[in-house]
Amino acid sequence: EPEVTQTPSHQVTQMGQEVILRCVPISNHLYFYWYRQILGQKVEFLVSFYNNEISEKSEIFDDQFSVERPDGSNFTLKIRSTKLEDSAMYFCASRDPGQGAMDYGYTFGSGTRLTVV
């Protein structure tokens, strides 16, 4: 079964440093998402990406965050200057567009645990 792959699985970084989280979505998917889950809390939407641009973003996704699809396979989330409160599990997801408007077909990656110290 196709998977969404995320690397690294765990990243520890100093406060103020930049981090890049990487995702390889399922190859025929066209919609890409980043979500965040602070330990013990719900999954929160950050941003969606389609046709090489951001289509929606949440209030959490401020100027510290950016996303990029640098080539045909990778989808990255960059946090420019990390804060302690950025510590969370970050999930990438992708969606198959080809099954009609009523079938959302999200597949989540296994996540990257970001720890800011």
Add this chain to the structure above:
Amino acid sequence: GENVEQHPSTLSVQEGDSAVIKCTYSDSASNYFPWYKQELGKRPQLIIDIRSNVGEKKDQRIAVTLNKTAKHFSLHITETQPEDSAVYFCAAIGSYIPTFGRGTSLIVHP
């Protein structure tokens, strides 16, 4: 925007009992309601979903009901087993972006 409330936050049952988790949503435009199971340290995985033109859906021991008028939907797990222990998240989707509930930690005691 959409607001999803989920209850209870923790549910403890004996093996073989039934478990019910309830969610309410606020946006009447939401038309797709998936449920995810998340085991400790793992990704959320879709276990069942329901669309707004369906009132009930069942898959073996799992069922979901939807009341559009009252804007609530529920997950029902029958004959619970220890491996059902996990956090369960409901979500409501109206514009391709899911809004998740806060999760229910289900504990099934052998």
